[in-house]
Amino acid sequence: MSKNVPFEKFYQIPSAQQLLDYSFSKASSKSASLPKTLPNLEKVKRKEMKRIENSTDILSKKIKGIIKSVPNLDSLPEFYRRLSHLLVNNDDLRKNLGRLNGTVPIIQRLERDYKRKVTYQKTAKQCSATRVEFFGRCSSVIRKQAKTLEFLEKCRIDLMQVPRVDLIxxxxxxxxxxxxxxxxxxxxxSSAQPQISEYPFTTKQIYLGIYYDQYGSRYFQVIDTPGILDRPMSQRNQIEKQAILALNTIATVIIFVFDPTAASGYDVTSQIKLLEEIQQIFTEDLEIPIKIxxxxxxxxxQDEINLLLNKLTEMKMINNExxxxxxxxxxxxxxxDILKYLLKFFKNRDFRR
Ligand SMILES: Nc1nc2c(ncn2[C@@H]2O[C@H](COP(=O)(O)OP(=O)(O)O)[C@@H](O)[C@H]2O)c(=O)[nH]1
Ligand SMILES: [Mg+2]
Incomplete structure (x- = not known):
């Protein structure tokens, strides 16, 4: 399942201060076990070196963990790739990850330098002051990453907008x-309780219902897109259009619903126009069938129904009634009848993409 939900492991990104607090407090709680026979100054030196070492380890691990948690947008399945590229500038993301990654060798160099520095000290006080100085140097390296960490957290929040669908x-x-x-x-x-998620750029949501077969297995999903595929594309901006287009990477079949009466507030001519547009988007290159x-x-x-049927036939949108x-x-x-059509369709065709 996690393969289908690419942002599941993209956890909250800590702020610079949270990152430091976490690493330093954890490093201090882990102490070195020392032989009793060691002279006092030597004990203090080892203890402080261990704290330097621990905090470096914890900090580098934490930073690498953050970097690993960020999904590689380029290798996502197409649906997620298209939408996430609209939400997050991939070049900026890469640059920020690179910048954060660059702190690891800097901290490791500080570790070496300060451990050596501890060995030269003449008193216990100087040893602990050296370690404190090391913490200060690390803090300043990490604080310089404050904007980077904020950027990553913003990306994470933006990517949360991408609706979760089952790609299988x-x-x-x-x-x-x-x-x-x-x-x-x-x-x-489909299931009575659809899963609802935001759809990027539309301030709209998509509803995802699941159809279960007689054995209770998930068989197909139905995606209802209020406000998305329900008005002409000419009324959309470029980014909205692209977000809509991402749907064609997951659609196996489209169901286009007509109201032959004027009750919905839209005449049959406008409804046919929308159908034409959707045909252009989904069927021309991709050959995704549309069931009317x-x-x-x-x-x-009966007149209203016949009028619609005649128009659809005239325009060659259907072969016959x-x-x-x-x-x-x-x-x-x-x-x-819709269910029969769908089940037969999925049975006869390898729908997996
Ligand atoms: N008479 C009648 N009303 C329907 C039918 N299907 C839906 N409606 C009503 O039409 C209205 C809009 O339906 P809805 O499913 O919300 O439409 P949507 O905006 O396309 O999702 C609601 O009041 C429904 O109860 C139908 O087959 N016959
Ligand atoms: Mg609706």
């Missing part, structure tokens, strides 16, 4: 104008 399961992406019945339909073909649903058949007149599934999502009428 096939994905049904639902599209269509607002109020046509998408959410109602999604509720009927005519919803609200309980409410629509049988290509369309007609539903009443509210009462669950014919929703089985």
């Amino acid at each position: 399961l096939p994905s049904v992406v639902v599209a269509g104008y607002p109020n046509v019945g998408k959410s109602t339909l999604v509720g009927k073909i 649903i005519i919803n609200k058949i309980d409410f629509a007149s 049988k290509d369309v599934i007609r539903t009443n999502a509210k009462d669950g009428e014919n929703v089985e």
Whole structure:
């Protein structure tokens, strides 16, 4: 599962002060075990050298841990790669990681220098002063990384926006104008409690429902995208468009829902225009099939349904009326037909991407 959730191990990044407090307090709590016969000054020297060594180890380990926790955006699966590149400047990320990494050899050099310095000291007081001086030098190296650490923490928070999807399961992406019945339909073909996450740049959320087969195994996921695939692309800015395009890396099949009545507030012509756009985005290069649903058949007149069917046929969006599934999502009428279509589709095709 962790393979599917690339930001799971990207933990909170400490501030410079937190990093120092953690390392120095931990280093002091670990003391050296010394032979009793050793002269006092020698004991103090060993103790202080051990503290220098411990704090260097802890600090370097912590820094390396931070660097390792940051996912390599370039090697993420495509969906995550596209979205994360929109959210985080990858060059800046790399530069900041490099800068932080550069502190490790500096601290290690200080360790060598100050351990040697301890050996020259003549009194216990001088030994502990040397160690304190070492802590001071390390602190100033780490404090210079304050901005870097803040930057990394900001990246982490930004990347949290990327919705978690299951990359192994096939994905049904639902599209269509607002109020046509998408959410109602999604509720009927997947788990009642969808997982909700933010979708970058849209101030919108995506809803992810899971369909379980009769054995209780996850079979496919349904992605409802209110506010995302429900208005013309001409109304979107460039970044929004790219965020939307990332959906085509996970969509196995699209369900496009029509309301043949004017009840949703959008006429059939506008709805067909949106369908055309979505065809351009998803089917032209990628050949992701779009299944057309005519919803609200309980409410629509036969004339309204026929008008829509004729237009779709005229525009060659369907070959014949049988290509369309007609539903009443509210009462669950014919929703089985959508499920049948999907299950057959996934069975006949290697959907894994
Ligand atoms: N009469 C009727 N109403 C429906 C049907 N499907 C959905 N609705 C209603 O249409 C409204 C909008 O539905 P919703 O699922 O929120 O649409 P969405 O904006 O596309 O997600 C709600 O009041 C639903 O109860 C249907 O098949 N028949
Ligand atoms: Mg909805």
